[in-house]
Amino acid sequence: MRGEPVANPVNLAFESKLSDAQGHERLLIVGSAARIEADGRKLVPELNDEVWAALTRDLSPGDTGTSRTTYTGSEGTERVTLCVLPKGASRHCSPSRSHFVHDLIGSNSAGDGDLGIICLLDDNDHAFATGLACARPFPLFDTKTQSKKQAKKAAKSRTAHIVLAGPKSVLKPNARIVEGANSVRLTARLVDSPCAVINTTTFTAEAKAVAKETGTKVRVIKGETLRDQGFGGLWNVGKGAEEPPALVIMTYTPEKMTKKTKHVVWVGKGMVYDTGGLNIKVGGHMAGMKTDMGGAAAMLGAFRANALSGGKQKVTALLCLAENAVDAASYRPDDIITHYSGKTVEVDNTDAEGRLVMADGLGYAAKKLNPDYIVDMATLTGAQLVATGKRHAALYCNDGDLEEIALKAGRYSGDLAHPLPYAPEFFRKDYKSAVADLRNTTKDRMNASSASAGQFLKEHLVDFEGPHLHVDIAGPCSGPDRATGYGVGLLLEMLARS
Structure with missing residues (x-):
């Protein structure tokens, strides 16, 4: 027999429109502090200006990045999380900071419903590494037992809708990134x-x-x-x-x-x-x-x-x-x-x-x-x-x-x-x-x-x-x-x- 994957894994869907990642139970916005501050506000119409200002105040990612989460209090997107990447990368690391993309998504993607992941790239060249990093937090092998309540929730398919947004436009996902x-x-x-x-x-x-x-x-x-x-x-x-x-x-x-x-x-x-x-x-x-x-x-x-x-x-x-x-x-x-x-x-x-x-x-x-x-x-x-x-x-x-x-x-x-x-x-x-x-x-x-x-x-x-x-x-x-x-x-x- 072939290897046994998890019964109902998270599906990955690389999208070509920002709207395809919006409106789901949870939204993750991943990027540098500068990009989040410049382009993040329009991605979360569920939040008013006061809440957004509080959420983005003094973003200090340090060496490994940081995250902040708020509840919207509205239907559709219930939670918004900012995943703030380190400011830069040393010369022996990836400019995409893909390791921290992986870590931040992995620690903020729990839930039962679909989630949106919008990656605000500093450079279009970061798309390949970032796309692969988005896949790592969603493993395919798991043998954990579940309660009846958990099994009922797991029976519903869950999808991560991923958008790679360059500085000027959303990038169309290509076969090399998807596969x-x-x-x-x-x-x-x-x-x-x-x-x-x-x-x-x-x-x-x-x-x-x-x-x-x-x-x-x-x-x-x-x-x-x-x-x-x-x-x-x-x-x-x-x-x-x-x-x-x-x-x-x-x-x-x-x-x-x-x-x-x-x-x-x-x-x-x-x-x-x-x-x-x-x-x-x-x-x-x-x-x-x-x-x-x-x-x-x-x-x-x-x-x-x-x-x-x-x-x-x-x-x-x-x-x-x-x-x-x-x-x-x-x-x-x-x-x-x-x-x-x-x-x-x-x-x-x-x-x-x-x-x-x-x-x-x-x-x-x-x-x-x-x-x-x-x-x-x-x-x-x-x-x-x-x-x-x-x-x-x-x-x-x-x-x-x-x-x-x-x-x-x-x-x-x-x-x-x-x-x-x-x-x-x-x-x-x-x-x-x-x-x-x-x-x-x-x-x-x-x-x-x-x-x-x-x-x-x-x-x-x-x-x-x-x-x-x-x-x-x-x-x-x-x-x-x-x-x-x-x-x-x-x-x-x-x-x-x-």
Whole structure:
């Protein structure tokens, strides 16, 4: 079966008229203090001038934004909330301040009836990031039980009517924003779902459903066939689980292919659960490992949105799916694995499994697909959070131009990223083994271990000298309680810029 979404989720409707967001039970006006003060008054005719003046007096958003709510005392819109964004953004953050759009909407959107969300943009270029941010507060996975009264209310569909208003006019919602937002929710649903719901088999079914929806090609290599075809990393990591490991190969080809059309390959880590294997996670570190497939989930979401919005580049997505379980058949420390790249790897720690499955996907991309460039995305290392934090993914890239595209795409889309040092000559020695080409853990965890993990992956791009970007999303993949849908916007915007 496919993953189980919430019974009656909030629907998203991107509207082209301000009036479509007005007149609902609740209205949220999102924007800078300057824009709200200049253009907000006309949006709430239910309020008199005195109430509006009190509501907007001394708006001081600070670093993270603030909100103010008042009841109208009239039919139609019962509550009006001003969601005031910070005044500006630092140079390593998104000018759209999309993270705070997400946070402010999320903390002010409770209710039973429809709600309107009017985003007053400082710049039209903020529409993409803001549109995606509006989707994040409305998750699709939830198993909470309800009282009869709650169930009766939930039986009525609820819609968030979203308007993106530029400085001069309301922006017409385009397919990239609409499908990007829907795909952010898809990605977040997959990451939020436990392994009992999203395992390798059901994840594969999700990919097939996306292929059917988008009219794209999908091929699946799974189980012992992986072993027989040389995918030693995927097979060994996943062979101890109840559901078999799989490599899902999805291909989108644009309608108009020319000599200038690029072929972009994405490789996503899809560890549907990571117990650590025989080097089992202890001390509470196993809980939350349902999110270890965030890279593959992001790529599935981005693949869907790109296809439905008519992307101009050819895209092949390789989803490397496995569960690192404990079983008599589980792979062991000291095992030596032969990967699709031909490289042999000595297993030092079974809890460094993600790089083993990713190595096979990268090896396949290099040998079989002839890409113009490769992007891999993975919740790969805890060291990423130490290096670049909870909001910024870490980039390890052999090409300055591709790295710059990713940095700009991150700020534009709101999926922030920051580069790690690309210095293979400093990292290769840390993966030397006496009995194999490589070992799967670094000998020096104090030597930029998030960057060096990226170099381990790079070692499997045998005979591929083109641009390769590794994106470690261990931090931004999830917030304190929910998945963020990180990666969809970054990948879509990278395609647009390359």
